[in-house]
Amino acid sequence: MNPPLLVFFVLAAMAVIGAINLILQRHPIHSALSLIVVMVALAGLYLLMGAEFVAAVQIIVYGGAIMVLFVFVIMLLNAGVEEHTNASKLAALAGVPLAVVLMGVLAATVAGSADRVQVLTPGSVAPTKALANLLFQDFVYPFELTSFLILVAILGAIVLAQREKA
């Protein structure tokens, strides 16, 4: 087993365990932490695939901003352990098996179509510069649009969260 494969399996294990832990933990903070683990693991995978910039962004934005926001909100609302209510058992009962099936189908399909994917030569390390060129030439309009989206999101968040002055 060559080193990259080893690294892959370690990181994959990290990610999966983190995800499972997210489900098992009953306190949002712990779920958040396990999600952070998943994200870091994914960042590692990105590095493994040579997508360093994406990896960095993954950690900076997801780990450093979004998840911090989550933790912050959890702390702000002082969210406690989630309570046990029996309503919508159906959701859980029907949903979990379904989700498992979904997972299975997806994985099986991917595995089944593995050779088609494998036909293509795995790419070399993705240079950040090329990424930048792509982002600011071919995808410049979507890029600008996202900036606008962010602006709107900020406004929306402010409007939502501010206490209306009585």
Next chain:
Amino acid sequence: MVPTHYYLILSAILFGLGVVAFVFKRNIITIFMSIELMLNAVNLAFVAFSQALNKLDGQVFVLFVIVVAAAEAAVGLGIIILIARNRQSLNVERVDLLKL
């Protein structure tokens, strides 16, 4: 060299787990997190493909997904704060009036 479909399978599994979390958890915040988890799973698939096809578009997509996720988090958490304020609870089952 790691075969591409390993990544894809991993992403499938993560996505499924995300769905499970979404269906299984009761805390709104956690549910929101599980959405993020699914997004991440998809991102993984994107990057894996971009590496397999030796095209960077996949990574660009990931960047966009991340941006959108950020915006979504901002708004979503705002909503959550509002809900918590009005309902004194973060349990989804108490938030089924489809209004604040």
Next chain:
Amino acid sequence: MIDFLAQHADILITLVKIALLLFIVLTVNAYLTWFERKVVAHMQSRWGPHRVGPHGLLQPLADGAKFLLKEDPTPAGVDKFTYYLAPLMALALALTSIAIIPFGPDPLRIFGRDVYLGIVDLNIGLLALFAITALSVYGVALAGWSSNSKYPLLGGLRSSAQMVSYELALTMSVVGVLLSAGSFSLRDIIGAQASPKLGVLGWNIFPQILGFLCFFVAAVAETNRVPFDLPEAESELVAGFHTEYASFKFAMFFIAEYTSMITVSCLCSIMFFGGWLSPFPASWTFTHFLPSAILIPFGLWVIWDGIRYETIFGRIILPGLGTVITALGALLIVFPAVNEFIQGPFWLLSKIFVFLFVYVWMRGTLPRFRYDQLMSFGWKLLLPVSLANAVITASVILVRGGGH
């Protein structure tokens, strides 16, 4: 055995380097506390620590011992896992960030191997650094939350808010540097500042003065130092997020903080002050003797000071230290090769030292921000300015027809 070594030499060397760096950093941390206390004391016309050892030189050791030996209580009702995780996270991240800093231009040759000064040389070094800084919020936030107590929670909230807000400014302010260097690698950034004809003027500090100011302020806020030390504002929050932490767990936070100070100083000097580049033109070879020119007099002064020291212990220790320093200086003169090799690290370290001093200096002088001031300053002044800096730099580069 031998061939095993030969095979995995790289790994071994890396391990050794890590150990060495850890040792150095921790020591420096320790003596940084001493230095800080001394300087602040003198600013406030006090003596500062002077009991333990000559000039209180052994104070850090005493503190360390105290940290280790003190009772380590775990408050009731804390969230155990997170409570223990938080300081670990803080320290680990802080130390990791050091690993990315390169300390010298050219590798050291030992046993026919090139040993690179610094643990790893990432070509996305800066990004990696930011990633780590981004994560370092958790240490504080989790600590504050897990302590299950008011003040820490408030401190944690504050710090996470503050760090998230200033992280933006921090990141934006270096965009100018990145643009002009066209690379994320710290080595490249330094290389981009080295210009034979401009000399000192080639350093980023001159075109990027705005960026530098923003960066430094944001960095200070990022490290929760005065005047941005709201998370641990003694007068308001007892001790902020680490109120409930005692003994070694507290020490971890402490070390983490000082380590991040060092990291920030490194970054400042690397990104804006030409890293290991000498401020003098290359033609002035005599400046290469500057290290010894500093070391020898300093050593002699230490000897002289030691001889007339009141305690016996001091009369023994200080001269010894002085002779060692003098010897080092002399050594550099004797072996020009070593001297040449030392130049880069010498300049880098001296710059870092200056910045550390500035840190302490600020602590001695500046009052603390109010929370709302902090926020409005960060969002309404720092971020726009750094954005403007980025835009201006970008447009200048565009006009120059540059762009890498």
Next chain:
Amino acid sequence: MLILDNLWIIPLLPLLGSATNGLFGAKWPNKIVNYVAVGSTGLSFACALEAVHEFFQLSPEKIPWVKPYFSWIVAGDFRAGFDLQVDQLTVVMLLVVTGVGWLIHIYSTGYMAHEGGYYRFFSYLNLFMFFMLILVLAANYSLLFVGWEGVGLCSYLLIGFYFLRKSASDAGKKAFIVNRIGDFGFMLGMFLLFRTFHTLDFVPMFKDAVSQQPDAMGQLGTITVACLLIFVGATGKSAQLPLYVWLPDAMEGPTPVSALIHAATMVTAGVYVVARSHVLFMRAPTAMLVVAIVGCATAIFAATIGLVQTDIKKVLAYSTVSQLGYMFLACGVGAFSAGIFHLMTHAFFKALLFLAAGSVIHAMGGEQDMQHMGGLSKKIRWTYITMLTATLAIAGFPPLAGFFSKDSILLSAFQSENGGHALYAVGLLTALLTSFYMFRLIFLTFFGKPRYDEHKVHVHESPKSMLVPLMILAVLSIVGGWLAAPAFLGSPDYFARFLEPVFAQGAGGEAGAAAAEAAAHALEIPLAIVAVLTAAIGLAVAWWLYLSKPQKPAEFAKSMKGAYTTLFNKYYVDELYAALVVKPLMWLSRSVLWQAVDVGVIDAAVNGVASGATDIGDGVRHAQSGNTRSYAVWVVIGALVIIAIIFWPYFRPVAVGMVR
């Protein structure tokens, strides 16, 4: 080739005039409106003249001169181009339309001077000119149909010009609807033709048709059916049996309109179309016979009604109908040139009659009933003279126009092989009746003692702008005939020769034609004499009845009351149609379409959908628990299905993928 290359200018000018007047005329004084309207028509008349002049310089092989301008509809192999065509037939029509049209425009400026909606009237009139010219110049059936419908529209607009009068607007609608019936046939005919010849352009279609085997007598081949259908359209437009009913009512419109549209130009479009498609008709003897019979029947039918009408314009209307019948009779017996010739002369003298009648009405201050006229000959001398000329012309007294045209028609009817003599007899009778009721009109209007209150009505001669056109037309209806002066007067039949190249391509056996020629010369003189005699008889009878013994008509009316009332009520045709068509239609649309279909089906469907949606919503509402996670479950199910569908082909057991 200035104009021939730019034929579009001829129809365009009236269109511009119409647009200008229609858009801005409301604000303008009548003077400017006059300049625009008369100017544009006059210009297009000039252009037409120039076009004809250029046309005569064309070498024969260049004729027919077809000028495609742009493709209007292109679908598959179907192309409806905006193509204009000029050949001898077109030339005649062109001159008639623009010339008579122009004169009538001038006349209208005087006649309409005191009417409201002045600009509107001229805008419509110009528009009519535009469409009529399109109709005449069109080089294919589709474009011709555009003009066809356009003139229909304008006639509707102009009949209902006094739309405040209910009778007027009703008449407009009637004309429009009846025409629709005809157009229906016309369209079917076009479709059939396109299906047969895969083109609607005249030139290639006719070339193709000539090569085809003609249908035998009594055989309903494709061409026959197509011809019949087109003829249905013609009957609609040209007011033939059974669709003539709209024309008498159309007299509700202003008199110039009656003159221009419902006497001179539009109503002759049907004749024109039949003549234009003579190649087809030549190959459909059955259709020819039908045309002849219908034309003949209409002629006598309308003439009989005309006998007893008292409204001066009604009389003229019925005479128009019967004259149109004449033209169709001509076409039906294959004497197309005669038909067209009669069309032309009729345009002259019938327009003249209408205009003169208009002048009379003008003089009488709007009075139209002949029973309240009489003795006007002194008071409005010029009107009297011109109208008398026209009457002589239409009655067929030599040497006026009507004589020649009617004579040639009767001649060719007499010669035509199938049932010619019967047709001839009826035609002759019609001629008799025509001269009778025309002179009845003259005598009632201009002779005898005034039957109106001289103190109320101040009879006055019409202004120059009205009289000048009258005179011009009078001259035309005198000399116009000589274009086709018969051979025994030692003149080659210029008109027939001129139209020869057009109609020759249709005519089958030249030999037969030559024989007919020979026979014709033998017959011409006696037939002519007979015709003149009949006309004279008609005149005499009219004189006897209405001048020497004025009380006689009443006695006749009493003695044969049944016949009289029947005629007076136009054979109750309108009532018949009302009973047979209108009432059932009303019933159908009211009780079936409205109450059954609309309410029962459509509304019911709509309401049903609505209520159904409500019910379904009530049912499904419970699925929407508002609980996010149940939604998630639904989404998952959907995703599963989609994935299963998409990826089924690639699906293989997991193991295969993992092992390698």
